[in-house]
Amino acid sequence: xxxxxxxxxxxxxxxxxxxxxxxxxxxxxxxxxxxxxxxxxxxxxxxxxxxxxxxxxxxxxxxxxxxxxxxxxxxxxxxxxxxxxxxxxxxxxxxxxxxxxxxxxxxxxxxxxxxxxxxxxxxxxxxxxxxxxxxxxxxxxxxxxxxxxxxxxxxxxxxxxxxxxxxxxxxxxxxxxxxxxxxxxxxxxxxxxxxxxxxxxxxxxxxxxxxxxxxxxxxxxxxxxxxxxxxxxxxxxxxxxxxxxxxxxxxxxxxxxxxxxxxxxxxxxxxxxxxxxxxxxxxxxxxxxxxxxxxxxxxxxxxxxxxxxxxxxxxxxxxxxxxxxxxxxxxxxxxxxxxxxxxxxxxxxxxxxxxxxxxxxxxxxxxxxxxxxxxxxxxxxxxxxxxxxxxxxxxxxxxxxxxxxxxxxxxxxxxxxxxxxxxxxxxxxxxxxx
Numbered sequence: 289x290x291x292x293x294x295x296x297x298x299x300x301x302x303x304x305x306x307x308x309x310x311x312x313x314x315x316x317x318x319x320x321x322x323x324x325x326x327x328x329x330x331x332x333x334x335x336x337x338x339x340x341x342x343x344x345x346x347x348x349x350x351x352x353x354x355x356x357x358x359x360x361x362x363x364x365x366x367x368x369x370x371x372x373x374x375x376x377x378x379x380x381x382x383x384x385x386x387x388x389x390x391x392x393x394x395x396x397x398x399x400x401x402x403x404x405x406x407x408x409x410x411x412x413x414x415x416x417x418x419x420x421x422x423x424x425x426x427x428x429x430x431x432x433x434x435x436x437x438x439x440x441x442x443x444x445x446x447x448x449x450x451x452x453x454x455x456x457x458x459x460x461x462x463x464x465x466x467x468x469x470x471x472x473x474x475x476x477x478x479x480x481x482x483x484x485x486x487x488x489x490x491x492x493x494x495x496x497x498x499x500x501x502x503x504x505x506x507x508x509x510x511x512x513x514x515x516x517x518x519x520x521x522x523x524x525x526x527x528x529x530x531x532x533x534x535x536x537x538x539x540x541x542x543x544x545x546x547x548x549x550x551x552x553x554x555x556x557x558x559x560x561x562x563x564x565x566x567x568x569x570x571x572x573x574x575x576x577x578x579x580x581x582x583x584x585x586x587x588x589x590x591x592x593x594x595x596x597x598x599x600x601x602x603x604x605x606x607x608x609x610x611x612x613x614x615x616x617x618x619x620x621x622x623x624x625x626x627x628x629x630x631x632x633x634x635x636x637x638x639x640x641x642x643x644x645x646x647x648x649x650x651x652x653x654x655x656x657x658x659x660x661x662x663x664x665x666x667x668x669x670x671x672x673x674x675x676x677x678x679x680x681x682x683x684x685x686x687x688x689x690x691x692x693x694x695x696x697x698x699x700x701x702x703x704x705x706x707x708x709x710x711x712x713x714x715x716x717x718x719x720x721x722x
Contacts, residue, residue, distance in 0.1 A: 289370060295380065297370040301350040301361055304541065305396050305430070305453075305509065343428065344384055345394040348372055348410055352398030354468040356455075358514045360546045361398045371400065374412035382421050392426030392448075393417070399468075403434035407443060414446035428504075431481065433473040440477050441501075444484060449504035449536070452478045454529070457522045461515035464551060481506045482533040505536035512567060513543035513560040514552060518590035520581075523570050527581040530574065540567040566592040573599055576630050577623045600626045600685045603663055610663040611670060614650065615640050626685065627660030647671055659685055 349371035350361040360367060372380075377395075384390045395413065400406045410429060417423040429447035431440050444450050452474055456462045459471045481502060488501040508529065510522060526538040542559040545552065570592065573579040577599070584598050585591070593601045603610065603626050612621050614636060622633045635653040639645060646666045651657055661671045662681045670676070 291376055291380065294370040294372055294376070295346070297368050298347040298350055298372065299345065301398075302345045302347045302394070302396060304360070304544070305345065305394070342390055343392045343394045343426070344381055344390045346372075346377070346396075348377065348395060348397035348406065348413065349400045350398045351400055353401065354399050354466070356466040356468065357547070357549050357551055358465055358511060358543065362547075365547065372413075374409055374416055377413045378416035378421065381417060382423065385423070385425060392428070394428045396430035397432065399432060399434075403432045404436050404439060407432045407435040407439040411439065411443050411446065414443065418446050426504075431477045433469055433477060435477065437477075437480055440480055441484060444481060444502040445499055447502055449506065450481050450502045451507040451509070452481070453509045454478075454525075455509070455511055456515055457510055457517040457525050458515065461517060465514065478506070478508070478529075478533050485534070506533070507535055507537040507539060509539040509541055511543050512540050512564050518585075519563070519567060519570075519592050520585040520587065520590040522567060523574070523585060524581045526571060527574055538571060540564050540571070562594055563592070566594065566598060570598040578620055579624075595686045596682070597626075599624070600659065604682065604685070611665045612663065613665050613668065615644050615666065625660055625663045627656035627658065627663075629654070 347361075349369075350367070351369045351371055352359070352361045352363055355362045355364050359365075381390070381393050395410060397406050397410060400409070410432070414427060414429065417427070426449075427447045428449045428451065429443055431443060431450050431452045433452060440450075454474055455466060455469070462469055462471060484501045485505065488498070488503075491498040492500070510525070512522065522540070529535050529538060542561050542564040543553065544559045545555040545557050548555055570579075570581075570584055573584065574581065579602070584602060592598055596604070603624065609621075609624070612625060614622070619633055619637060622628055622636060623630065628636070632650075632654045636645065636650070636655075639649065639653060644667060645653075647657060647661070650660070650664075650666070657671070661674055662676055662684070664670075
């Protein structure tokens with residue numbers, strides 16, 4: 289098979305893996321090799337200096353021996369199969385890099401023969417890139433569940449970031465849809481990677497030139513909508529993974545129906561994109577705003593409100609904690625105000641040392657007063673002429689796009705390319721500031 293045919297098949301097969309993440313690592317070739325990795329490098333996004341950073345996202349092979357019901361590459365599915373040799377993939381990566389098409393590699397693979405064999409082929413690919421071509425660019429490698437610990441460790445020494453896909457939020461869902469995988473086979477390498485990263489951090493303190501192990505950390509991915517698991521189940525699991533394994537990111541992938549199976553949603557079902565969006569917003573609250581998963585959802589309210597973001601929804605359910613006085617409130621209290629993001633809080637804390645802030649000052653500092661005005665006071669007073677009642681607050685917090693969906697239509701994810709979406713919506717999607 290022609291190498292370009294392989295590339296077409298295996299890059300298309302890799303599109304269901306989420307890889308849009310900052311590299312989180314710096315690596316320099318020091319003039320002896322080719323390529324550098326910088327901490328701001330992001331797949332399919334923009335670096336701090338405005339450059340578009342992209343990765344070659346590809347599978348080593350799609351000839352899988354597993355039969356995961358939700359996967360297009362499962363052994364029982366009739367699709368075109370292809371497999372790169374380590375040399376082919378290494379040379380392809382270098383040729384793309386030399387032509388300035390990519391700045392790094394995202395490498396995953398279906399399970400060929402067995403996990404150890406697959407992991408060995410991925411290691412050989414990365415070895416050729418690092419040792420023969422002296423490639424210093426960013427490499428994100430997917431660990432293969434079930435592979436030997438020594439192989440996963442070797443893979444981590446060659447990659448900048450590693451990930452192990454947990455795939456489904458519950459063990460029951462995993463047993464039903466992915467019978468060849470087990471919870472233990474997924475969590476074991478995740479724990480190994482976490483432990484090795486911690487050990488390596490200690491080694492680097494003692495020995496400056498100690499080899500780095502997955503210096504960009506590790507991440508994981510969960511499929512949303514393939515099983516009946518609630519948002520509460522998903523976000524609680526994410527919080528536990530962040531705490532136990534020190535993950536950099538948990539990615540949420542709305543299930544796209546690609547196969548007919550009575551255990552899965554119908555192929556006519558639309559991907560739950562807005563639900564995915566709400567989970568990402570809640571994820572930001574866990575990582576940067578000091579929220580706990582139990583504060584956002586519970587057993588009685590297991591799903592996020594599709595029309596209001598999780599932070600606004602929490603504030604509306606805890607109006608007894610508002611309004612807060614901007615000029616005296618703690619950092620933790622300010623972070624919980626809708627419309628005030630992490631950067632805005634930092635600006636407020638600095639600015640109020642110089643003098644008392646009013647609503648115009650807040651607007652200049654980047655606070656979204658359209659949302660924040662109902663939850664704050666300046667100099668002990670609320671915004672002049674503001675009429676605070678529950679219905680008005682809710683109508684104001686629901687975006688224009690979602691208002692068009694009420695009450696009969698199903699919600700859809702905001703699109704950055706529709707003229708009705710406001711600049712505020714775009715900034716929130718990109719920055720995560722809520």
